[in-house]
Amino acid sequence: MSAVKATAPATSGAYAIELKNVNVFYGEKLAVKDVNVNIQRQKITAFIGPSGCGKSTVLRALNRMNDLVLGARVAGEVIYNGQNLYGPNIDPVEVRRRIGMVFQKANPFPKSIYDNIAYGPRLLGIRGKQQLDDIVERSLKGAFLWDEVKNDLKKSGLALSGGQQQRLCIARAVAIEPDVILMDEPCSALDPIATQAIEELMRELVKTYTIVIVTHNMQQAQRVADFTAFFSIRKEMLNEGKDRRWGVLVEYAPTATIFNSPANEETERYIGGEFG
Amino acid sequence: MTDNTLDTQIDLVRDEGFYQTNLRSRKFRGNLWKNFFLLAIIVAFGALLALFYNIANSAFGYVVEDYAVNPTTLAPDGNLSALREDELIAILLEYQERRLPVYIRDYVFTGDPTQFTTLPVSEVLAGKWYPPETDALTIRDLTPAQQAEVLERNMDQAQMVTLITEQVVDPVVLESYTLVESIFNRPAIEAEFQEEFVEQGATLYFTSWVNLDFLTSPLSNNPAAAGARTAIIGTLLVVIVTICIAFPIGVGAAIYLEEYSDHQEGHFLTRMNRIIETNIRNLAGVPSIIYGLLGLAVFVRTLGGVTGGRTIISASLTMALLILPVIIINAQEALRAVPSSLRDASYGMGATKWQTIYKVVMPSAIPGILTGTILAMSRAIGETAPLIIVGASTFILFDPSSLQSRFTVLPILIYNWTSRPQPEFKNLAASAIIVLLVLLLILNATAIILRQRARKSLAS
Structure with missing residues (x-):
């Protein structure tokens, strides 16, 4: 089994992840069709689009989280550091160690704040107390959470507020120093102030990491993202009033372009609030 | 749906009399269920109480106990455990002289019981102490004093106390009363005791059937000595x-x-x-x-x-x-x-x-x-x-x-x-x-x- 490479080979250029003709199926059902996106290194890329357009599905395809869904199947290539993540001999465990994830609903473990952060490093086999202490401090500082919790590291992660929990989850993802961080609507359950904190954090993290975020909030995409991919739904009528729906990538461009002068008429209607 | 029927529906929502009538029956149904649930818990609790009553009634109460030999005549205050081994053996020798070989078989001998009386002492008591120069004799040939000495040398004091309690003292429960009788009918119990049992030298006392002896005694066919x-x-x-x-x-x-x-x-x-x-x-x-x-x-x-x-x-x-x-x-x-x-x-x-x-x-x-x-x-x-x-x-x-x-x-x-x-x-x-x-x-x-x-x- 070949290891997932930690660093990019010289040939891979500016792209962190390249999706080539990616199709995702759930069982027999096509969920997303022919997605081609090149995700820029150390930039924030936002996936936007109406509900059911498959943006979360594509995001989860990037670190093989779809493997955990029974019957899910990905066709096409997801190239990371010159390797196809869906190629033979690629271990999803290694993929996820390089490409971390933050979920829609904050999901700290029912353990102490310290143990939440130390979870990842311990998985990798780090046992030294001093080392773990350092990682915990650095990760919490990196997630702007250190000052708020440094005296309660033994407290349960569940005792924190919603916004703090989500930052804890980000700190937990950062603790194993991945290359890419995927965020699946990380602010959808948070109030505006907590959302602002997370957005500031993302702008800070992007100096070190590549970030891909799925969001329902177009203002958020406008505020934080360098690039934006707009997904939409295609449908085909079957007989007896049933239809078949799948998601497609409509337009992918720098955020300013998407919001100010979209090339596609459908993008313009969505940005203008006509549907979605 | 036409506007007309829609209006009737809304009228019913606005109808205060209709609301009040229904409110009464809604509350009544709610109370009915609440009372049913209360009844259920009362029945369950009652069943539990009946169980405890039944068990406690049998587990505690007065008993009339008699002995074949009153322990107070054997030891001061009837406390056999305070006696030395030789004193205990003396009691056995006095009351159970003829059964001594049986006790040797039950407490000392470890082989096949059918051969106990036919084998020579040297085999029956191989590895144990036995009187000198009796190797060729069988157990029955030993004198009671020798048999007693075999028991004394090969048993410990606690075993002897148990043995004497069971075989010599031999407590017998003549009558037992339930807890309810014991509490509410005490004069009648005492009268019955005076009339029927006191002459035999039996004693009447209040006891808990669950006690330390019950927990630590082995099973027995004698209810007075049986434990769990x-x-x-x-x-x-x-x-x-x-x-x-x-x-x-x-x-x-x-x-x-x-x-x-x-x-x-x-x-x-x-x-x-x-x-x-x-x-x-x-x-x-x-x-x-x-x-x-x-x-x-x-x-x-x-x-x-x-x-x-x-x-x-x-x-x-x-x-x-x-x-x-x-x-x-x-x-x-x-x-x-x-x-x-x-x-x-x-x-x-x-x-x-x-x-x-x-x-x-x-x-x-x-x-x-x-x-x-x-x-x-x-x-x-x-x-x-x-x-x-x-x-x-x-x-x-x-x-x-x-x-x-x-x-x-x-x-x-x-x-x-x-x-x-x-x-x-x-x-x-x-x-x-x-x-x-x-x-x-x-x-x-x-x-x-x-x-x-x-x-x-x-x-x-």
């Missing part, structure tokens, strides 16, 4: 060994079914797993006596060479089979209740499947798994039918000393005692029920404390 020690040890051993077998296997099976057995719809293994799960659920409802028959055929007969036949290990294996479905089903529920967001978080960090199960899923599921184990353990303590089939003894004199010992358990002892003719065994049965209930509470409390600690470590 053998059955208590048997129950504890069977339950503990059962849990040690069933817990790891049950939790392991549940983890496999919940975490590892997922395959795609229509896959051959998916169908296999579904068949297995359905069967486990059905097994939980199979009558326990069927498990007894299975245990008899497999553990007692087929594997008799390993288990030793009708032994503790056979019983424990049978019980383990019986409670496995309960443990598996409850552990599966507990594992299923762990939110998938926690698994996602772990996998998203690059954890392997086993790391996720061991570090995230198990800690969250442990309280639920322990709840299931408590239920299973309670069932194992109370089960009687399968143990009768796999051969728990109704009467044994020796405590189980290993997993391959013969044994009895409290439910069987209770059943045995309630079916005896002497009324005193009813009192003893009630006492054994109290012991069984207390044992159940202690074992459950231990499991509950473990569960609370697991919960706390999740919450803190």
